[in-house]
Amino acid sequence: MRQATREYSFDWMLWATFHAASKLKKGTEKEYRSVLNYIPYFRGIVENVLKLGEPGELFVKMCERYLDNLVHVHERGRKNAITTFCFSPTIFYAMDITPVCMEVMTAFMTLTYKRGTAEFLDYCNEVGFTETSCSSQRGSLGAYLAGVGTDIDMIITDTPGVCDTNANAFSFAAAYLNKPFFQLDMPPVLTGERSNEYHRADYRALISFLEEQTGKKLDIDRLREVLAEYEKQDELINELEDLYRLVPNPLPVPFSLFLYASRFLFAGMKECTELLESMLRSGRENAERGISGLSGGSEKLRAFFCYIDHYTQNLHLWEMLDSLGICYAGNILSRYWAPDAPYVKEFQMQEAAYTIDTATVDTMIDSLALINSRMPMVKSIRGPYDAPNMWLEDTLSLAKMYRVDFIVYNGTPGCRNTWGMLKPFARDTEKAGFPTYIMYADAFDDRVQSWEATRERFEEFLSVRGLLG
C-alpha cells in the first residue's frame, strides 16, 4: 500500500467525499457545473445520481449520514459493528450500535474513486488473506486490517451456511484484529418449524452477545419503533415493486440501487423511509404520465439481474442499461420477502415470507430473526439451487412476473456459492425460455475485466442472441 494511502483515514475520506457531494446542489446550477470540473473522477457518479432530482439528492445525503455516523461513532459514545450487506441493520439501530457494512463500504469507494479499492484489496493478500476471496469484503477489509479506518468494536456475520467466502472474511478479520465475533448460522432449508426455531434461537444468542458487548439491555420501545418503521418501508417497497411491473417501467434504472442501498444502510430508520417515499413520488408521477424511467423514454428490453450489480466507477452499469434502453427489474438484492410483497402474493409464497409482530418482545425478536433469514442471498443461496424457495425458483418467478427478456448473472470470482452451480443454473433458466448471460467480470474490481471489455461482451450477448436489433 502506498504511504499516501495510509495518510488518510479510509472512512473519513469517504465521508468527506459524500459530505462535499451532498452540498453540491445547494448553490446555483452555474456553481454546480463549475465544481464538476474539479472532480473529474467523481463527476460521473455525481451527475448520474443528482440528475434524478430529489431522490438522487436524498441518496447522496443518506450515504453521507451513514458515513458521518461511522466517522463520529466513538466520540458520540457508541459502539460499532462490522457486518455484511445481507444482515439487516435493524437490530443495530434498535440497540444504538453503528453498523459498518463491509460490502457497502467497498462499493462506496469502488463507485467514487478512480482506482477503486485496489490498494486495500491487495493489502488483504499482503497480510495473508487469499486473493481468491470475494472482493466485496476485501475492498474495505484491507483498510481496517491496515488500521486506516475507524477502530472496530465487534464483528458480526450471518452467512455461515450461505457463503463461505463472506463468512470467512469476517472470521479472518476477527482473528486478525482480535475482536469479538458472532455468527448467525443458516440451516440449508428456509421454511418449516425446525428452521424457524433454529433462526429464533440463534437470533436470541445474537441479542445476548450484543447486550454483552454494549453493556446495555435491549430497549423494547426502541425496538418496536424501529420495527414499525421497517414495516412502513415494506409498504413503500411493495408499491415500488408494483411500479416495476408496469410496461413501460416508470422507475429510472438507478432506483434499484437506491432501494437496496437504503435498506442495507438504514433499514428501520427515517433516512431509508424518506428516500423510498421520494422514489415513490417520482415513480408515481412517471406512471401517471405513462412514461418510462429510462432517459431515452423508450423501453426496448427488460432485464433481471439474478445476483448483484457491477459497481465500478461512475455507475457504468446503470448508465449502460439506460443508454441501451434496457429497463432494469432489479436483482436479488432488492427483494426482502415481506408478507405483502407482490412476488410473494403473485406466487403464493407466504411460507417463504416473514411476518412482523410487535405484540411482545418475544414476537419482535422472532420477527427480526425471520426478517434476517429472508435477507438477499441468505434466503435463497443456502440450499441446493433448485430446491423449493431457492435461487432458481426465485429467479424464474421474478423474471416471469417482471416480464423480462433476459437474465444476467454478475458477481465476483470469489463467489464460490454461486460459481459452484452457475452453469447448470443458467442451463435451467435458458430451458425456461430466458436467454441468460453470465458476466465474468468482478463487480468490485475492474482489474479483473475492464469495464470496456465488460460492456463489449454484454452488448455482444445482446447482439448474438438477437435481443437488441
Next chain:
Amino acid sequence: MREALREAAVVINNSFVRSWKAGGKQIVGYTCSYVPDEIFHAAGILPYRIRGFGAEETTIGDTYFGPFICSLPKCMLQLIGQGDFDFLDGAVITPGCDSMRRLDDCWRKAGEDYPGIVPGFFFHFGVPHKCTDYTVKWFAEEIRRLIDAVEHYFSLRITEEGLKASIRVYNRGRALLEELEELRIMSEPPFSGTDELAVILAGSAVPRDEYNEMLQEFIEESRSRAGIDGKRRLMLVGSANDDVELIRLIEGDKALVVADNLCFGSRFHLDLVSEEGDPVIALAKRYLSKNECPRMYGQYRARLDILKENIQRAGVEGVILQNIRFCDLHGAENGLFERDLEATGIPCMRIEREYGPLVETGRMKMRIDAFLERIEQRKETA
C-alpha cells in the same frame, strides 16, 4: 498387511469394496468428516469417503462447476461421471464448504447427461457451523433425519443398541489411530508420513471391523521395526489431501511428515464418541464439537492452540501450510497461522496447489527443498 492398506488407500474400487459388493451389501459414499460413519455401520452399510484421487482430467467437473471452484470436488465429479463410483448405492453431501456442497447440485445435474451416475439414495446432510446447545439439538435432529432416510430407503432398522455397538467399534478404531499417532511422533518413528496417510486413507474405504484388525496388526508390526532417523520433522496443515504421493513428494529423502491437521489425517480420528446415554446425542456432540476445520467459524484461536500443542508434542521443525486454489477457508487461515507461528519461532511455508495429478511437482519440490534448507540453516545457526 501394509500392501493391503496401501491398496485400499490408492485404489478407488479396492478389493475390500469389491468383496463387500460381491456379498450383496450396500455402500454409501460421503464427502466430509462431519458425517457419522457409525450410522451406516449400524445399518450394515459400508460408509465410504468419496475422493477425487486418480482423476486425470476435469472435463466433466468443469462442465458443471464454474471456473473459480476448488479442483477437489471437480475431480470427484469427474470420477463420478466416468463411472468410477458406480459401486455406490447412496451418497451424502454436506455443506463442508461451498465448493463441496455444490457437488450436490452438480452431481444431480450431471446425472441428466450421464444416466445412472446418481445413486438411488441421495441425501443433503446439514451441518451447523458452530457448536452450541441449540446447534447440537438441530444436528441431532439432522442425524435422526438421516437415520430415518437410510432406514426407509434400504428397508432396514437401525436400533439404539446397534448404534451403540457401532460407536464402540469406531471408538476402538480411533483409539488405535491414537496409538499410531504416538508411534508417528517418536524421535525415530517406525514408518513414514506417506505410510501413515495410507493407513488413515484405508480407514475411509475399508469395513471398520476389518480395518481395526489390520490397524492393530500394523501397529504391532511397527513396534518391532527400526525407526527412521536423520530427517527433518515436518507438519502438514491445510486443505484436504487424499494423495499419498503428495506426502512422498514432501518427504523425499530429507524429511518426515510427523504431524498434521488434515481432514484425511489426524483430524479424522480425534476425540471419542461418548458410549453413555442417547447415541444420537453423543454422535451430534462429538461430530459438531470438532472445531479443527476452519468451516467452524470464529474458532481460530482454538485451532492455533491445537497446532502449537501438536508441534511441541511431535518435535516439529517446520510447518507446511498448503491450500488448494480457491480453498479460501484454509488459505486465509494459513495466513494467520504463518503470522502467529513464525512469531513464536516456528518456520512456516505457505503454498497454494491444485488438487489432482501432481502436475506441479517441480515447483513444489523446489519450494520444499528451499524450506528444508531454511530449517537446516536455522539449526546450524542456533
